[in-house]
Amino acid sequence: MRAELDLRLLRAFVAVAEELHFTRAANRLYVAQQALSRDIRRLETQVGARLFVRSTRQVTLTPDGERLLVHARSLLELNDAALQDLSGEARPLLVDVIGEGLTAARIVDEARMAAPQLELTVRYGGGMGAALTQLLAGRVEVAFGRTEGLGAPFPAELTRRLVRWEPLALLMSDDHPLADLAEVPMAELDGVEIDASSGNDVAPEWVDLAASLLADHGARPSPPHPHVVGTAETARHLRSHGLPILTMSECPEVPGAVVRPLVDPVPVYPWAVVHHRDANHPGLAALDAVMVDLAAEERWTALPEDAWVPAADAQWVRRP
Template identity: 50%
Template sequence: MPADFVRPESTEGASPGATHLDPRLLCAFLAVAEELHFTRAAARLYVAQQALSRDIRRLERELGAELFVRTTRQVTLTADGERLLPYARRVLEAQDALLAVFARGPREARPLLVDVNSPGLISSRILDRARELAPGSELMARFESGLTGAAGELLAGRLDASFGRFAGLDPVVRARLEQQPVRYEPMAVVLPEEHHLAALDEVPLDALAGETVYAGAGNPRTLEWTDLARHLFEGRGIELAPPAPVAIGAEEFQRIMAKKRNPVLAVVDFPAMPETVRRPLVDPVPLSPVSLVWRKGLVHPGFDALRRAAIELTDEEGWLQCPKEGWIPATDALVMMSHR
């Protein structure tokens, strides 16, 4: 046995077959099995690595089987782990479907919870149209500020729908969600009024060379947005601003940005803030791909109206017409086109 081998907690004395399994343990197993890395799996589940390891050991005890071979260098599935993997996936998919249909009572008895990210964005317009289409249903706005954060709420059943960059989510998370492309939204930069670029009507991307631009770095709920910024800034001499305190609400965001004085990467519909100007980015026009995103198996009459509203406004406004001078990462283009 290699000297660096770390033996999992002994399964000796475990029952030959578990009679009940906590679905949370299967979630832990699936995350580790797909990441083959405990630190990444813990981050994906928003739990401490110690808690994740504890859940894996408990699952191994209940099944009476070792599921992983863990060394200081790598994690691999055992034969029993490989055998469990397809069953774990099916159980969790069935649980998602069950929660979507039964866990919330009669279809008309509860509101549809829709994350619009921030007031004034296109998601708010879609929600308003959906309310007109389904006056008998209650559609409630939520403000999660980031699709990465909202995705966890969707999978937990605490949120029904959200909007954002679907390609920026972990592929394993995307597999448990559905999406409907809504818009290629032109991006912008928010500048302090005294900034030397504020006098321009449009800001060429090349003009941001040498600037340090804030794009949510350090905020675990907006990882998809920071990742999009990295793609955009790469090779253009634009620096990603270091993490700033996570601000909740427009007033706190404005206060923090006023202290940092960094330009802020945004979209053209980003709400106006005092003592700043918002300028579209051009040459090329960077696009933020926006999708309506929901949990697989969602059933609600208000959701039917939400999807219809998204389709209507997308067609009326031409939101999915990608300009010739537009820029979008190739991975995002593939994800958006594959669902149209």
């Protein structure tokens, strides 16, 4: 039966081969010189060949030692690369941010600037409903969005944390009657038809929140329609239908449209960050650092005094 090479012994061998000095190699490896000499003898026994010629003045590689050095370096590099890949230090972190120009996309952008050595790759799933499926299947590793209103309990193998209570707003054509207001009181929506993305099956959590908000304030959700993606399509949709669209206060600019915050009360969207409990990619730490800073600078987790919060979201934030 063939012997198997011991990677620890190979690492000791490479150190001696590169230093050509046992004392320096031992210092490099933080081991005693006697232990290092013993490891080299053990490796020589394992491979059945003498690897070094030692004298009182110098250490040199034998021809067998020179041949082994090539293989030893390759094996150690392969070992280190495999461990690095599995630990997440080299591979990209896949993050679902729902869409461009939203809070989650800003978090990723700032994390990229703060940690340019990491690769953070975004996905635009359109909603937590779609993102959660991808997360559980291992096709993304981090997702942002609302975690209630999905039609099923939050998965036990995942963890979630509140990132931001984001005030909601209306996106409307700049010639809409409500566009003349700097802020739109919720009472102004009584009897008004609002586009709340009904029928959007990739974001059931958004449809659920919107339906509850509008019902509480006498507004009517528009009939279901195909999900609209992108600023150009949103502008076309506004021109075609003319209805105000419920949206985030932080959203992409749309040509010919204005955003007006909703007030009295201030409805909020609960952004959460979601990932597997055992996730350990260094990109998570970069995202966390940005979220902590933004929460402190912009008071993301402080609720407005007159906030409207869905009951299910208030409950999980108190007891996640």
